[in-house]
Amino acid sequence: MSSKSGRSINIYALTWRLPIIFWQFIFFVGPVLFMVAMSFFLVKNYRMTEAFEFVNWSKMLSRGYFWDSYWYTVFIASVSTTCAMCLAFPAAFALAFRASESTRRWAIFLLIIPFFTSYLVRTFSWFVILSESGVVNAILGYIGLGPYTMLNTNFGTLVGYMTLTLPLVVILQTVTMANIDKTLVEAARNLGCRPLATIWQVILPLSKTGLIIAAIFCFILSFGDFVAPFYLGGSQEPTLPILILDTTKSGQQWPRAAVVAIMMMLTLFAIAFTGIALAYRKRKGAK
Amino acid sequence: MTKPSNKTFMSAPSRRQLLKAGGAAVLTTPFVGRAWAATTEINMLAWYGHGEPDVVAEYEAANNVKFVPKYYAGGDNMLALIAQSPPGTYDIILSDAEFVQQLNLAGYIEPLDAADYPLDDMLHEDFSQFPGHWADGKLYSMMVRGGHLGVSYNQNSVSEEEAQSYSCFWKPELEGKVGHFDWHLPNLGMMSLYNGNGTALWDLDDAKWDAVQETTLGLRKQVGGFFDYGGTFNGLKNGEMQAMCGIGDWITGVLQKDGAPVASVIPKEGGIQFTESYSIGKGSQKADLTRDFIKYMLSPAGQVKSAQMAAYPGFCVTKAGRAALIEADPAEAKRSHQMDGDPQDPITLIKEGRIHYRDIPQQQSLEDWNDFWSEYKNA
Numbered sequence: 001m002s003s004k005s006g007r008s009i010n011i012y013a014l015t016w017r018l019p020i021i022f023w024q025f026i027f028f029v030g031p032v033l034f035m036v037a038m039s040f041f042l043v044k045n046y047r048m049t050e051a052f053e054f055v056n057w058s059k060m061l062s063r064g065y066f067w068d069s070y071w072y073t074v075f076i077a078s079v080s081t082t083c084a085m086c087l088a089f090p091a092a093f094a095l096a097f098r099a100s101e102s103t104r105r106w107a108i109f110l111l112i113i114p115f116f117t118s119y120l121v122r123t124f125s126w127f128v129i130l131s132e133s134g135v136v137n138a139i140l141g142y143i144g145l146g147p148y149t150m151l152n153t154n155f156g157t158l159v160g161y162m163t164l165t166l167p168l169v170v171i172l173q174t175v176t177m178a179n180i181d182k183t184l185v186e187a188a189r190n191l192g193c194r195p196l197a198t199i200w201q202v203i204l205p206l207s208k209t210g211l212i213i214a215a216i217f218c219f220i221l222s223f224g225d226f227v228a229p230f231y232l233g234g235s236q237e238p239t240l241p242i243l244i245l246d247t248t249k250s251g252q253q254w255p256r257a258a259v260v261a262i263m264m265m266l267t268l269f270a271i272a273f274t275g276i277a278l279a280y281r282k283r284k285g286a287k
Numbered sequence: 288m289t290k291p292s293n294k295t296f297m298s299a300p301s302r303r304q305l306l307k308a309g310g311a312a313v314l315t316t317p318f319v320g321r322a323w324a325a326t327t328e329i330n331m332l333a334w335y336g337h338g339e340p341d342v343v344a345e346y347e348a349a350n351n352v353k354f355v356p357k358y359y360a361g362g363d364n365m366l367a368l369i370a371q372s373p374p375g376t377y378d379i380i381l382s383d384a385e386f387v388q389q390l391n392l393a394g395y396i397e398p399l400d401a402a403d404y405p406l407d408d409m410l411h412e413d414f415s416q417f418p419g420h421w422a423d424g425k426l427y428s429m430m431v432r433g434g435h436l437g438v439s440y441n442q443n444s445v446s447e448e449e450a451q452s453y454s455c456f457w458k459p460e461l462e463g464k465v466g467h468f469d470w471h472l473p474n475l476g477m478m479s480l481y482n483g484n485g486t487a488l489w490d491l492d493d494a495k496w497d498a499v500q501e502t503t504l505g506l507r508k509q510v511g512g513f514f515d516y517g518g519t520f521n522g523l524k525n526g527e528m529q530a531m532c533g534i535g536d537w538i539t540g541v542l543q544k545d546g547a548p549v550a551s552v553i554p555k556e557g558g559i560q561f562t563e564s565y566s567i568g569k570g571s572q573k574a575d576l577t578r579d580f581i582k583y584m585l586s587p588a589g590q591v592k593s594a595q596m597a598a599y600p601g602f603c604v605t606k607a608g609r610a611a612l613i614e615a616d617p618a619e620a621k622r623s624h625q626m627d628g629d630p631q632d633p634i635t636l637i638k639e640g641r642i643h644y645r646d647i648p649q650q651q652s653l654e655d656w657n658d659f660w661s662e663y664k665n666a
Contacts (some may be wrong), residue, residue, distance in 0.1 A: 045393060046366040063658065068665040131525040149463060151527050152512035234512025234522075235469060238664050246664075249360070249655035250471070252367040 032265070039258040044179070046216050046252045060259040067245065070263065073239040080161035080222035084169045087162070088214070092173030093199070095144060097185070108174065111167040124229050128233050130156060152234025160228020165218040172217065176210025177203065179269065206220050212279035218270050223268060299424075327630035329580065330575055331356045332368060333381035334563070335516075336598025345592070346583055352576060360515075361470065362386035363653075369395050369519060379577045385646050387428040388419030396566040398425040405585055408605045408633050417646070431584045432593045432601035435633055435642060436473050436535035437558035439551040442530040450552045451483040453532075461529055462509055466522050467540060468533030469513040471621030471660035473559055473644065477532055478503045480556045480643070490649040500659055500663040506532075507666045523549050536623060537561070537599040543622060552631060557641045560633075563601065587611030595619060602633045 042051045060066050095104050109121045114122060130150040140146035150156055160213045180203060204211070226241035236240050240260055247257040331338045331354050339357025347353055359365045362383050368391070369377065382390055390396045404426075406415040420428045425603040432448055438450045444464070449455040456465050467474055479488040479499050491499060514522055520529035520539055524547055531538070535558070539549045565581045567574050583589045590608025595616060602625055604607040613620045636642045648656055
């Protein structure tokens with residue numbers, strides 16, 4: 001009897017798991033495998049033909065401009081992550097420890113609202129604000145400063161990245177810090193710990209996992225974003241997503257674009273796994 | 288007195304009623320389908336704008352057809368879309384002239400009957416014998432419009448005199464204010480013209496190709512960005528870019544109509560012509576309707592529509608078309624220099640040898656040019 005009931009429970013559980021397994025295979029594992037296979041295909045007369053050649057890999061990886069784009073993308077996504085984490089922290093701290101429950105709920109709701117609008121529309125709206133004849137320069141003009149070039153620069157790209165990532169990072173940081181046991185913070189303060197030391201020695205270690213997850217999300221979104229570097233950065237130094245577009249536009253080189261995409265995925269896997277390992281690593285002496 | 292039925296409208300239908308309703312639905316469906324099918328759909332593959340109401344709505348209403356456009360960006364993209372679709376997918380294909388030959392070689396287009404089109408009314412003899420449009424004495428594609436690429440600039444920071452040479456892109460005041468339309472072909476073509484390659488601008492040996500690359504790299508410090516159509520448009524409109532390389536009146540014309548202080552001229556080193564031609568897709572079941580539409584686009588009325596296209600203007604290619612434009616919209620004819628005696632008249636420029644038809648590199652591959660373009664963007 002017991003073994004029979006145990007089997008039926010497993011089938012029940014499996015039935016519920018099957019959709020997500022299918023989903024992953026159809027929409028993730030399958031396309032990734034196809035993309036890997038495609039990176040060995042050849043393009044003849046603008047049509048992909050099945051083959052198993054390493055020419056796309058050797059061609060892309062031997063090009064200086066690929067590595068320039070690669071390291072620039074890593075750099076700008078890292079800067080974006082650092083900026084987002086630093087800008088989000090004070091806001092998230094205030095919402096988690098200073099704001100009332102109701103204020104926090106409203107703030108999170110307001111942070112979600114930007115996602116109701118297309119990211120492209122939000123990006124285009126920056127043209128009005130950042131252009132040389134735009135709002136920011138007009139205000140600076142009143143105090144005798146500017147005009148400054150903000151569009152088509154790294155600064156423009158970063159503004160776009162912040163538009164994409166900052167609300168999400170604030171939400172993740174807020175939720176993480178709001179779940180910290182407040183008595184531990186109070187205990188630290190009662191035992192004479194200064195405010196900054198409390199943040200450094202109590203709050204940051206306790207919210208480490210959430211903060212790292214927020215940083216990983218920010219890096220992933222920035223690393224793969226096409227819109228900000230293209231429209232606000234002026235494609236000045238092409239990031240890898242722009243390189244993918246350039247590669248497909250000229251000669252329909254989808255196999256070479258697949259090489260770039262695989263390199264991006266490998267990078268993101270490495271960063272995500274390293275981040276998660278760090279996030280869940282136990283402190284020395286911790287049980 | 289009839290006894291009122293106790294069945295109300297909202298009461299549950301019987302099985303008989305359901306069967307009746309279902310049967311009626313099944314039997315009438317084909318008629319509904321035919322009512323929709325009364326308007327014939329014509330599948331168009333074209334650059335953005337050609338299938339929009341400002342161009343085709345009148346023709347659709349008059350001929351009970353409906354264009355279903357699929358837009359592409361660039362000849363490579365067009366060829367790929369056709370290559371990846373079954374024969375007969377596209378009834379009408381608008382192509383840049385330099386890609387017609389490839390369309391024909393790949394067997395993607397049907398031959399046309401030259402007698403159907405006003406070849407003897409073309410504004411320039413080149414237009415009726417355009418390279419690649421004829422093969423083995425058969426016409427495969429009909430040129431419908433064109434445009435010139437040269438120096439596009441903001442009139443507040445570049446004078447018309449300065450714009451008479453590509454050297455204005457190197458003006459110190461324009462540092463960070465020169466934009467590129469993000470396509471290697473027109474940009475490198477212009478650099479080739481600037482290097483004095485003239486009619487051989489696409490036919491570069493190694494030394495000349497190296498020189499073109501060097502000249503282009505020398506411009507990099509002036510460059511403020513690489514843009515698609517929307518970005519180019521915005522950059523010029525909000526003043527972020529004061530000069531643009533790789534475009535012409537097809538973008539500044541739209542802005543000019545909107546009151547922006549921008550213009551395009553053909554500099555003394557010469558300019559590049561883009562040429563757009565219609566072909567009938569191989570295996571099209573609506574070849575007759577498609578042929579009629581191409582004839583319409585070459586008629587005076589069609590030429591006026593084409594010249595006034597909201598997405599991007601182009602010049603007329605027939606004499607009757609130009610005359611109709613001057614009569615119907617003299618302001619646009621004047622703005623776009625489509626007037627006899629205008630020094631920037633597109634036909635005069637071609638006759639003076641200042642215009643070179645856009646082509647693909649002759650001694651390098653497109654891939655070589657694209658590789659260099661990627662390197663340049665990263666420089």
